Amino acid sequence: MSDTPQVRAVLMGLDPDAIQHFRPILKGAEIREITASLESLSSPMDPAPALIVCSPGSSGISPFEMAQLLRMNHPGSIILLIFKDSMGEFDRRGFVKNGASDAFLLPQESELLRETLTDVIAGLGIGAMKLKPVKVIDLSGDVALDFDTYLYFPINDKRIQFSKGGEAMGQSRIDNLKAHNFSTLLVPKSQIDKFYAYSAKTLKALLNGDGISETERQERARESVCELLKGVYQIKGSGGFSEGQELVASCREIVKALVSSQPGGREFIERLGAIMGGQDSSYSHLANVAAYATLFAVGLGMKDVQELAMAALFHDVGLQGLSPRLQEAAEVQLTPEELALYETHPMLSVKIMQEKRFPVSDKVHKIIMQHHECFNGSGFPKKISGSQICMEARILAVADRFDELTVVQTGRALMSPFEAINKLRQEAARDPGRMTLDPVVLNKVVALFPQ
Numbered sequence: 001m002s003d004t005p006q007v008r009a010v011l012m013g014l015d016p017d018a019i020q021h022f023r024p025i026l027k028g029a030e031i032r033e034i035t036a037s038l039e040s041l042s043s044p045m046d047p048a049p050a051l052i053v054c055s056p057g058s059s060g061i062s063p064f065e066m067a068q069l070l071r072m073n074h075p076g077s078i079i080l081l082i083f084k085d086s087m088g089e090f091d092r093r094g095f096v097k098n099g100a101s102d103a104f105l106l107p108q109e110s111e112l113l114r115e116t117l118t119d120v121i122a123g124l125g126i127g128a129m130k131l132k133p134v135k136v137i138d139l140s141g142d143v144a145l146d147f148d149t150y151l152y153f154p155i156n157d158k159r160i161q162f163s164k165g166g167e168a169m170g171q172s173r174i175d176n177l178k179a180h181n182f183s184t185l186l187v188p189k190s191q192i193d194k195f196y197a198y199s200a201k202t203l204k205a206l207l208n209g210d211g212i213s214e215t216e217r218q219e220r221a222r223e224s225v226c227e228l229l230k231g232v233y234q235i236k237g238s239g240g241f242s243e244g245q246e247l248v249a250s251c252r253e254i255v256k257a258l259v260s261s262q263p264g265g266r267e268f269i270e271r272l273g274a275i276m277g278g279q280d281s282s283y284s285h286l287a288n289v290a291a292y293a294t295l296f297a298v299g300l301g302m303k304d305v306q307e308l309a310m311a312a313l314f315h316d317v318g319l320q321g322l323s324p325r326l327q328e329a330a331e332v333q334l335t336p337e338e339l340a341l342y343e344t345h346p347m348l349s350v351k352i353m354q355e356k357r358f359p360v361s362d363k364v365h366k367i368i369m370q371h372h373e374c375f376n377g378s379g380f381p382k383k384i385s386g387s388q389i390c391m392e393a394r395i396l397a398v399a400d401r402f403d404e405l406t407v408v409q410t411g412r413a414l415m416s417p418f419e420a421i422n423k424l425r426q427e428a429a430r431d432p433g434r435m436t437l438d439p440v441v442l443n444k445v446v447a448l449f450p451q
């Protein structure tokens with residue numbers, strides 16, 4: 001006898017062919033077949049099924065009404081609506097609004113439906129299959145991704161499987177993708193860690209540049225970074241903002257995976273997580289700045305980015321020991337005494353690293369110490385300027401600024417990435433003598449974003 005209770009599934013209004021098709025996928029579930037009628041839809045089934053797969057079929061009942069009635073009588077069930085072109089216009093959003101958990105257009109989305117049903121039967125629920133938008137970098141025909149990818153067509157709200165985990169994509173498919181300007185693919189949430197690992201591995205290969213010339217290496221690295229940043233940039237204001245946020249989050253995970261793949265990297269991330277435990281907004285600032293700084297550095301052609309990534313992940317940890325007011329130094333007017341305290345935080349960050357014996361190089365300490373030095377010498381703590389500040393710290397300062405401008409507060413970004421880049425662009429165009437950020441670095445970073 002199996003330990004897991006059987007899933008109670010109801011197939012409603014499906015034609016015999018479809019039922020034949022679903023039976024093997026729903027293996028292990030207790031299945032009931034019901035015809036769709038106003039009567040069967042109007043009363044609760046007892047016991048309530050965990051899963052209802054329904055189709056308006058030839059019942060004459062509208063799919064909206066079907067979704068509404070089922071939801072009303074089965075508030076806790078997963079309701080999947082199956083639709084075919086011949087049944088009229090496919091309106092996923094409308095079906096979901098009316099109560100369906102999800103809707104699938106067959107045969108186009110049969111693979112997606114199969115995966116979803118498999119997840120539901122395995123007890124993972126419908127959320128497991130949720131697709132996340134991602135930018136897959138440096139794709140080539142002979143690469144076999146170990147995760148599934150889907151394409152989304154907003155015009156008719158269709159999601160179609162593009163590639164299956166483990167199979168090589170083939171160059172013609174990739175050319176097709178590029179020809180149709182598809183830069184965002186969707187990956188099932190349940191496989192997202194594989195996507196991060198792939199991206200980190202690809203970035204690492206681009207940093208090593210095995211078997212390719214330095215010029216080609218830099219070009220491909222730059223292209224990959226532009227691809228990742230494009231999605232972040234395209235999101236203006238509220239409408240699609242969450243997709244931009246998801247893409248930033250995905251850049252953070254890629255950079256964390258990159259750091260983790262180094263000797264001692266995994267431990268570094270875990271210990272940092274323990275130090276920052278619970279302080280969501282501070283940790284998210286560190287992770288964002290690490291993502292931006294690392295990608296900017298890769299895009300600028302740097303080969304060694306591990307130390308910068310680690311320094312960025314740690315740069316403001318020293319703020320933790322200071323009062324909350326000082327932690328918001330950017331928004332409040334500090335007294336001279338408070339300012340002097342605030343200016344100790346780069347040193348405090350390094351001190352914490354040393355006390356807790358983080359096994360990192362002196363270079364990491366140096367980058368952290370210099371993250372508030374300004375190109376024109378107006379920064380702190382040492383007021384050094386220009387090339388006295390190491391390149392990594394100059395890049396970190398730009399990333400710090402970018403995150404400061406775009407950080408989400410109470411659900412809203414202060415400035416969209418689009419506006420932030422425009423602001424940085426204007427600043428880059430100003431008199432270099434007044435610059436706090438390195439104008440050359442700033443110009444190069446701004447050029448990584450679409451014009």
Ligand SMILES: [Fe+2]
Binds near residue numbers: 316
């Ligand atoms: Fe700082």
Ligand SMILES: [Fe+2]
Binds near residue numbers: 289400
């Ligand atoms: Fe910072």
